[in-house]
Amino acid sequence: MAHFIDRRLNSKGKSTVNRQRFIRRYKQQIKEAVSDSISKRSVTDVDSGEEVSIPTRDISEPVFHTGKGGRREQVHPGNDQFTTGDRIKRPPGGGGKGGAGEGDASNEGEGQDEFVFEISKDEYLDLLFEELELPNLQKNQLDKLVQYETYRAGYQTDGVPANLDIVRSLKGSLARRIALTSGKKKRLKALEAELAELKADKHDHQLRIIELEKEIAELKKAIARVPFIDTFDLRFRNYEKRPKPTSKAVMFCLMDVSGSMDQATKDIAKRFYILLYLFLTRTYKNVEVVYIRHHTQAKEVDEQEFFYSQETGGTIVSSALKLMDEIVRDRYDAKEWNIYAAQASDGDNWADDSPLCSDLLLQRILPAVRYYAYIEITERQHQSLWREYQKIAEVRDHFAIKHIQSVEDIYPVFRELFRKNVARPQGVA
Amino acid sequence: MAVSPPKRKRGVKPLSDGPDWSFELLEQYETEIDRVAKHYGLDIYPNQIEIITAEQMMDAYASVGMPINYSHWSYGKKFISTEQHYRRGQMGLAYEIVINSDPCISYLMEENTITMQALVMAHACYGHNSFFKGNYLFQTWTDASSIIDYLVFAKNYVAKCEQRYGITEVENILDSCHALMNYGVDRYKRPQKISIQEEKERQKERENYLQSQVNELWRTVPKGEQGKLPQERRFPQEPQENILYFIEKSAPLLEPWQRELVRIVRKVSQYFYPQKQTQVMNEGWACFWHYHILNHLYDEGKVTDRFIMEFLTSHTGVVLQPEYNSPYYSGINPYALGFNMFMDIKRICTDPTDEDKEWFPEFAGSDWLETVHFAMKNFKDESFISQFLSPRMMREFKFFAIEDDERENFLTVSAIHNESGYRNIREKLSAQYNLSNLEPNIQVYNADIRGDRSLTLRYIPQNSIPLAKSSKEVIKHLHRLWGFPVILEVDEDNNVPYVLERCPAE
Secondary structure: OOEEEEOOOOOOOOOHHHHHHHHHHOHHHHHHHHHHHHHHOOOOOOOOOEEEEEEHHHHOOOOOOEOOOOEEEEEEOOOOOOOOOOEEEOOOOOOOOOOOOOOOOOOOOOOOOEEEEEEOHHHHHHHHOOOEOOOOHHHHHHHHOOEEEEEEEEEEOOOOHHHEOHHHHHHHHHHHHHHHHHHHHHHHHHHHHHHHHHHHOOOOOHHHHHHHHHHHHHHHHHHHHOOOOOHHHOOEEEEEEEEEOOOEEEEEEEEEOOOOOOHHHHHHHHHHHHHHHHHHHHHOOEEEEEEEEEOOOEEEEOHHHHHHOOOOOOOOHHHHHHHHHHHHHHHOOOOOOEEEEEEEEOOOOOOOHHHHHHHHHHHHHOOOOOEEEEEEEOOOOOOHHHHHHHHHHHHOOOEEEEEEOOHHHHHHHHHHHOEOOOOOOOOOO | OOOOOOOOOOOOOOOOOOOOOOHHHHHHHHHHHHHHHHHOOOOOOOEEEEEEOHHHHHHHHHOOOOOOOOOOHHHHHHHHHHHHHHHOOOOOOOOEEEEOOOOEEEEEEOOOOHHHHHHHHHHHHHHHHHHHHHOHHHHHHOOOOOHHHHHHHHHHHHHHHHHHHOHHHHHHHHHHHHHOHHHOOOOOOOOOOOOHHHHHHHHHHHHHHHHHHHHHHOOOOOOOOHHHOOOOOOOOOOOEOOHHHHHHHHOOOOOHHHHHHHHHHHHHHHHHHHHHHOHHHHHHHHHHHHHHHHHHHHHOOOOOHHHHHHHHHHHHHHOOOOOOOOOOOOOOOHHHHHHHHHHHHHHHHHOOOHHHHHHOOOOOOOOHHHHHHHHHHHOOHHHHHHHHOOHHHHHHHOOEEEEEEOOOOEEEEEEEOOOOOHHHHHHHHHHHOOHHHHOOOEEEEEEOOOOOOOEEEEEOOOOOOOEOOOHHHHHHHHHHHHOOOEEEEEOOOOOOOEEEEEEOOO
């Protein structure tokens, strides 16, 4: 008599809405946890969600319940040593094991435990980059289009035979034939019925019959004259091309590895790169990363070497810019690639080199890139490089410079650089 | 209602013992279980058995076990934490969830073996199901045939409100209602039965009517005859225990849709009220019957040795009661207590000792089937324990009572399982399941409708147990619903009531 139902194939995620509600409600706390977490990641490690923890007290749902104190009695099983009247030292942690047995008394608790849970990669990135956008994306997107994709766009009445849509054409033909012949057919039917009637009649209707037969013949001819298919029945599939923004992006990481950059400074730079990389993966399907480090000479290296190898020497920033320019001309055609660059330095540059950097940027690099961010990680005074860059930032809006002093500045600075719809303050840290 | 014990039959072909199950096999088992259940006179709602996956089980967990419910972040929180615990292996999922509805919906987990499925069917689809249908609390307080309809209505209504008034607005009201959910229960008045269509129509009427009433209520234009009004008369005249009901009917500033939300939460709370009061009995009854039904099938030769061994392993695990000093101890296991009590009732009927005859003269030696049915139908945990807990059970469980008085720096063993302690223990254990002891007694005492419109609640402590700090937050929620100041007073014996919380704070 029971009725069995297999629900296993029902759609999953019935609780998705509730989960989203939860995240929506605790966005602020989750966001904090998220921005704390970015420092732990490797630059290209984005294929994972993030474990987020928020304090339980923030998400508790208060109800009336009894607190500690008063007089309680509780029955326990398994007596092995007690007799009536025994006195027991009060166990640490308060009176009477957990309130009043089952029920609502103690399920809330006032513990300070963290509520830990995992958010997916998408949720993580959504939160991390909420309200941020890639600057100049809209403006620059269309002038660099090279790829087109063809897509179906309805039908047209003219075209090459290969694009002829037979079904559609025949539909047209059928409709036309019905429209042109239905009146005549109806008449024909009526006449034929009359004819049959007259013929069946015993009386003589010879004259009328001849008349009718003539009319029927004419109608049949008229019907037959309507062509089965006509040129204006033909329908051809129409194709149009639309520009397709390229989904390839490359991110240049430029970093000063001269003696003045210590591991802590590099770490700060690294975190900034991670953010930028994550952010780019939101917009572009494939993001390549080119690491260029430099002291007096620039060199393209892999991630490990970029962040961890030790080197010393003076600083000539233009060497890195030159190398970047070469790599761009060589491998990343600005027409096909969306180029982003982030440069980190402690601002220490050979004074004569700074104007050269400025020239290189203005003439060669900036026209090719979508966005160029320079962060200066230092606690000292700004030097010539900063001042040169400041001038550029005033005239180029896809060039931004920021000053970072410590780890805590990174995320705010990043947010400031990519804030949505707000005129970015330029050249001021 | 006397039944013959199963006869061991020769040459009966046992049902396949899997371990994998198939729908045909499930049906075969269900038919057999049904036959045995009828033999023992179990009266049930028709069964609707649904097979679900682990993830769907977690979904069901999250929405308080209901197949459908309105959206709320707290269900999301529940889902996330369940999922986390399950993924890390910190908890297993229940083998089944059963819903008090007509037809009675049971969820079976996909990964159960056929033995487990049979166990679960006997347990949920016959045990719990017959309990839902037979127990007086469920008969009085819940309407199995309309609950699903009502939840559909609630879900749609909440969704509609979210569209119209915004998610945050709706969430605020629901949060506040959830905080007071335990106080949305009528303990004495019987709720009415209505279907979804009527519910919709009546919702409209109610909306209009209520609003007009409220406006009437607050018509406070002074007419110069204030002196005639009996000032000391309170509103409400009697203290109200159903705070949400009071809010729904009398809160001055709520919009009609907000009242309806209050009502929805209240209704759901009311629906679950009997379950809270019959946990021991309900689980005990279900365990008692899965134990009997499957053993009956085994005695008939319908199930194999392997089947019954696997069954007994699970069964023993379920009804295990760890002792107070065991690391696994977390209070009294309702399954263990309930199961053993029903078994004990059966024993007292079939094989009474002199002690039983002295303690239970009314049913010792009577027909066991009739007696367990009587017990199932007419009691809740509290009264069930105080009526049926036998000295033998107390000895077997080695019960002892601990008194914890905050004024002393030690605990006292107030009673143990001996001649002088039996009645004492039984009384204390029974009180432990008395909901009015578990939930603080807080009632609406006065609404100052002629003054500042403040609402006064009174907490009447029992055994001088204070309220937890959370009450401050709850009062804030109540303030949101009431719209005017809310005061929580404590009314302790022999003392003048004093103010515990006030919102907004002075």
